[in-house]
Amino acid sequence: MQALTQRAKPVDRRPMNWIEKIYLWNIFKGMLITFKHIFKKKVTIQYPEQKRPFSPVFRGLHILNRDEEGRERCTACGLCAVACPAEAITMEAAERLPNEENLYREEKYAARYEINMLRCIFCGLCEEACPKDAIYLSETFAPANYSRKSFIYSKNDLLIPDPKTQPEEFNIAKGLIEKKKISK
């Protein structure tokens, strides 16, 4: 029969000689490979203690951004929701009252903003669509949970800490404090 490819090798079907029959030589050859790996660099990392760095283009858990003065940037324009292929984002808009100017950047803001993380496919189209720099996909995972309803992320879950009123939380979230600890 003609071989299908040029690389086909005929199987060696000769009967084994006595040194092959006791298998010791082949066991030794196998152990040698195993032994060599002790001295090689480990490819695995110990996950909860050790973490792999995320690439800067990683698309993880969403955050809703604030500006330098701590005002919410989102104006509920609906472009993220219309761009979302999974239809995970819903929102309701409201008008800013005269005494809320320190809370919201624009005249209109998202009174309710929800992302259904069960639907989200982390494609990042919401981030791309946002004209106000309001939504970003951060370099973290969406944490696992036992209940389904904990995957409906409301505005409180998504908003970053206010740099004015919660500077410490803000710095931790930004990674400034964590980084200092590691360098020490």
Add this chain to the structure above:
Amino acid sequence: MAEEKKLFKVTIDGITIEVEPGTTILNAARQIGGEVTPPAMCYYTKLKNSGGKCRTCLVEVAAGSTADPRPMPKLVASCRTTVMDGMVVKNTSSERVLDAREGVVEFLLINHPIDCPICDQAGECDLQDLSYAHGADASRFDFQKRTFIKHDLGPYIQLHMTRCIMCYRCVFVADQVTNKRVHGVLERGDHAEIATYIEKALDNDFIGNVIDVCPVGALTDKTFRFKNRVWFTKPVKAHRDCSKCCGKVHAWLRGDEILRVTGRKDKWGEVEDWICNECRFEKKNVKDWVIEGPAEINRHSVISQGHYSGKIGTTKPNDTFSKVMNGRQPKTLMNIHDISQVNLPGLNLAAIPGPAHSTDFDKANQKALPKKED
């Protein structure tokens, strides 16, 4: 045999059509339709004397007529220029026209705030469409944009003067549709603004039509303000018996709520008939209206996303599960409405007369709280 009406032959972008004498180039192009039609920001078929202000409909006339085939030296406003027999018009086939239109868009956008994310007109805005189709990629204007003192036009109409492009359509509506005009253009040049001079609410029965007529978001519906984005609402044709107007409207629904009522718009964005304020602002209940079916929306418009033809959207789909399973309801792993805070039953957005505020949402939250304990 009766004397046959002489028809004028016009060629627009290589397409020849015969139109009646006295037709403008713009209307002749609209009869052909499609790409050939120049955009128009200020011209409105149903308003006399409108047009000639925005200069977006500029076209090149390559040959004046058969009798005098010299080309016109300058670009002409097609909404104000009537056709002649044997006229040859170039619209998109002319480099000069496209260049001029880009310039016009740049001028229109010089003082426009481009606050589309906030603007309620976004999605059905003529200026948005125009600048996407003909505008440059970026603005070269890096100075302070003009601003105005805010004028209150009453409980129904919201004026955003910074967005205005001075098309005068709303002035013509007040002149020709209502019996008394109380607003107009004050000042001149850069300071020109639409206002009532003395703070006066626009309260004529048909004044709401200025909202439909406005090509940008300068005049918007206060009862719809910030309620939802246009493309998340479902436009349906609806009618009711109205003693003042035709009662034929487009109702913009979210679920069973009517968030907004507008006049029926044709494919050129012009209303078919004027509607009265009562139909537009006061009748926000589905029971007030007879819903005919989904409105036709241009396939390329963002409003058409999630929009289907036929009866979809007007009739509730049949749930076959309980029929097949002897009346048993399907077991859902999670009902999103139990958890989601959006669309709470306690908050009827359509019933709030103006834009919703944080106070409205707080109230809805308090109502929802006892229900959530389970």
